[in-house]
């Protein structure tokens with residue numbers, strides 16, 4: 001099949017809506033447009049039924065016992081805000097300490113920063129070189145004032161998958177609530193809030209081939225019953241935790257997207273892991289001084305993150321971006337030219353943190369696309385290095401770190 005450009009390999013930033021998801025959504029814009037919370041007439045009942053059905057599908061995908069535990073929000077960012085701020089406000093008499101990690105997505109880190117300004121104490125647990133957080137470090141960070149542990153399920157840049165079940169077990173043992181930002185994990189790998197001891201879980205539709213603008217927060221109802229202070233006051237929708245008329249077409253889309261993930265996740269994961277390995281093996285074997293970031297095995301199947309020494313990630317993107325959509329650092333920070341804080345947190349040098357490229361494959365990625373991108377990467381990296389005086393010096397055996405840069 002002829003290649004279609006640009007090739008999209010940035011699926012950890014967002015995904016295209018699956019046509020089957022779009023087809024499910026369309027009637028809810030024009031024909032089935034009732035108000036799901038009004039319950040006055042058949043239009044409303046139909047909308048309410050559609051929301052309930054979507055809620056069930058999402059509950060099933062994450063292993064929730066009761067669909068009522070799924071609270072709809074506008075996306076991952078809002079879910080994380082509601083979880084962290086909602087717990088902080090509700091449980092502040094019990095304690096003022098939160099444990100999280102240094103590699104959370106910006107939504108998690110920024111909420112923690114705000115809570116610190118409001119008098120909460122936050123411990124940011126470091127991660128190992130492979131991106132895994134050592135559960136013993138979380139245990140050490142816990143104090144008698146700790147009310148919440150918040151650790152992301154899988155990282156958005158390097159794809160490393162945390163030992164969520166072990167963290168859930170620790171949280172239960174200590175009687176502390178556990179939130180996980182599972183935005184990147186849900187629909188890609190098995191997620192089970194019951195088996196993993198998760199009390200709060202954030203996810204979003206636009207990373208699972210659903211629409212943008214809708215997400216969910218799982219809020220445990222039993223063992224323990226989690227209570228949250230709402231961020232918005234209003235009609236008391238979503239069990240009082242998130243007021244506002246629900247976006248029925250988006251929710252229907254999210255439900256259908258969840259259903260498709262449920263049906264195809266295992267096969268899709270295998271297919272994408274095989275393509276990802278093909279990309280990884282070709283790049284790492286053909287480009288010298290290229291380093292894999294993150295855990296080699298405990299990683300999302302569609303994720304590959306590589307640092308190419310002696311080249312800037314931004315220059316690589318500029319070299320390929322007419323025909324290939326990739327990402328350097330996290331999508332949310334690539335507007336600024338700061339090195340990736342995630343890669344830096346794994347212990348990489350600033351240079352390597354600046355030179356990371358994330359490839360993320362998706363449901364519609366083909367082998368031809370993978371092979372084309374491989375070839376282009378090899379060419380672009382070679383061209384950039386041929387122009388780089390640093391690379392030339394390094395090849396002559398000069399230790400780049402020993403260079404004394406002349407002050408202005």
Ligand SMILES: Cc1ncc(COP(=O)(O)O)c(C=O)c1O
Nearest residue numbers: 075076077105156181183184204
């Ligand atoms: C790990 C992680 N958390 C949270 C978010 C934010 O989700 P949303 O874009 O739905 O607000 C993202 C978005 O990519 C993410 O990757």
